[in-house]
Amino acid sequence: MSARVLSLATLLFAQLFVALIMxxxxxITRRDLLFGVPVPDGFRSTxxxxxxxxSYRLVxxxxxxxxLLGTAVFLNPVFNxxxxxxxxxxxxxxxxxxxxxxxxxxxxxxxxxxxxxxPPEPLPWFTWLGIPPLLLLAGVANYLHSHxxxxxxxxxxxxxxxxxxxxxxxxxxxxVYGPLLLxxxxxxxxxxxxxxxxxxxxxxxxxxxxxxxxxxxxxxxIALLFGALPLKLGMGIPIPIPALAxxxxxxxxxxxxxxxxxxNKPRDPIDPTPNECWKGGIVYYNPNDAALFVQxxxxxxxxxxxxxxxxxxxxxxxLLVLASMPVVLRS
Amino acid sequence: xxxxxxxxxxxxxxxxVRQIVDQLRxxxxxxxxxxxxxxxxxxxxxxxxxxxxxxxxxxxRQLAAEGWLDLRQxxxxxxxxxxxxxxxxxEISGYRQRLRELVSQMRAHGVPAARIAAELKSxxxxxx
Numbered sequence: 001m002s003a004r005v006l007s008l009a010t011l012l013f014a015q016l017f018v019a020l021i022m023x024x025x026x027x028i029t030r031r032d033l034l035f036g037v038p039v040p041d042g043f044r045s046t047x048x049x050x051x052x053x054x055s056y057r058l059v060x061x062x063x064x065x066x067x068l069l070g071t072a073v074f075l076n077p078v079f080n081x082x083x084x085x086x087x088x089x090x091x092x093x094x095x096x097x098x099x100x101x102x103x104x105x106x107x108x109x110x111x112x113x114x115x116x117x118x119p120p121e122p123l124p125w126f127t128w129l130g131i132p133p134l135l136l137l138a139g140v141a142n143y144l145h146s147h148x149x150x151x152x153x154x155x156x157x158x159x160x161x162x163x164x165x166x167x168x169x170x171x172x173x174x175x176v177y178g179p180l181l182l183x184x185x186x187x188x189x190x191x192x193x194x195x196x197x198x199x200x201x202x203x204x205x206x207x208x209x210x211x212x213x214x215x216x217x218x219x220x221x222i223a224l225l226f227g228a229l230p231l232k233l234g235m236g237i238p239i240p241i242p243a244l245a246x247x248x249x250x251x252x253x254x255x256x257x258x259x260x261x262x263x264n265k266p267r268d269p270i271d272p273t274p275n276e277c278w279k280g281g282i283v284y285y286n287p288n289d290a291a292l293f294v295q296x297x298x299x300x301x302x303x304x305x306x307x308x309x310x311x312x313x314x315x316x317x318x319l320l321v322l323a324s325m326p327v328v329l330r331s
Numbered sequence: 332x333x334x335x336x337x338x339x340x341x342x343x344x345x346x347x348v349r350q351i352v353d354q355l356r357x358x359x360x361x362x363x364x365x366x367x368x369x370x371x372x373x374x375x376x377x378x379x380x381x382x383x384x385x386x387x388x389x390x391x392r393q394l395a396a397e398g399w400l401d402l403r404q405x406x407x408x409x410x411x412x413x414x415x416x417x418x419x420x421x422e423i424s425g426y427r428q429r430l431r432e433l434v435s436q437m438r439a440h441g442v443p444a445a446r447i448a449a450e451l452k453s454x455x456x457x458x459x
Contacts, residue, residue, distance in 0.1 A: 115379035117334035290377035
């Protein structure tokens with residue numbers, strides 16, 4: 001298979017994947033929410049509900065078709081990336097547009113709150129499974145240190161789609177430990193997010209544990225990937241490429257399936273956050289709500305309460321991790 | 332065993348602080364929150380009730396000022412033994428006035444006098 005065909009297939013797949021996610025958002029959202037608007041039972045089968053779904057899907061379908069066609073014709077990286085981002089941006093814009101149209105049909109979930117005055121609950125035991133990924137990265141760093149002279153003086157770290165290396169790293173401190181450091185930063189950030197997720201959500205939230213499981217799975221995936229790459233590329237340890245590429249999916253797919261199954265279980269009414277605190281059905285801003293994470297209205301899981309000051313710490317630390325990439329990865 | 336339930340309604344005419352204070356006081360007087368019991372930290376309770384931290388902190392402060400809670404940095408709010416103060420004549424008069432208003436409201440809503448008396452007796456005996 002030529003590199004051109006492989007590139008085309010990869011780009012088309014990426015665009016199709018983004019489009020499918022956008023397309024599926026109304027389906028994976030609770031039935032009592034439509035485009036972030038709490039609606040009465042059976043609203044989806046009414047004319048306004050059907051019209052909203054139709055319009056949204058039509059916009060996504062048109063932009064996806066244009067994007068795919070453009071990608072096939074031009075096969076230009078800039079165009080392809082633009083088409084990919086445009087599909088996501090158009091999907092979000094279409095979601096917000098439908099959110100605005102459906103607002104007149106919104107019902108306000110009752111704002112009455114109840115909680116028990118029990119003692120503070122302990123963290124679930126499996127939260128501590130967030131520590132081994134850090135130890136794993138430290139172990140790999142230690143192994144590389146003790147086998148320093150077995151690492152190739154120059155080794156490939158990036159490949160084109162046909163497998164030709166197009167970027168190399170040297171056997172320097174930054175070249176060898178840089179990716180591990182970045183993996184460590186992301187892992188620490190994710191583990192902090194796991195803890196923040198546990199303490200920053202309401203105890204009554206049924207998706208609290210499934211979300212924790214998904215976050216831990218992502219953390220393990222990142223640590224395994226960043227730990228395996230230096231061993232394979234720098235030391236030539238024969239770790240099969242399919243295991244590296246598909247291994248993460250073996251963790252992520254069951255975790256996501258578990259979270260989606262839990263989210264679809266019959267349960268109490270939606271998290272009674274005030275409708276007026278939702279911007280476009282996507283962003284929640286309520287400085288009078290102490291929760292850091294609330295049940296999202298545009299899919300499964302949680303979103304950050306932008307009115308909570310700790311939300312800035314989360315985004316700020318993520319920016320720091322991203323900003324450190326060019327520094328730690330330069331070799 | 333789960334502790335007492337706290338329920339707040341933002342649509343109520345009573346402020347959120349007042350709702351929290353009143354319900355906690357009922358639990359304290361009735362004994363479902365006994366001396367030594369530790370209340371949830373301010374952040375935990377505020378998160379669960381979807382209110383601002385200051386709302387819960389203010390409620391805890393008011394109860395501490397009444398002598399029900401001991402607030403110590405880092406240890407949360409602990410229920411303490413409290414000597415019931417001897418109410419002054421003026422305070423008794425104030426309570427009487429509030430009860431009269433409440434009873435009038437109940438009568439206005441059609442609750443018979445005998446039922447009101449029975450309810451008051453039952454509540455008073457229940458929290459002894």
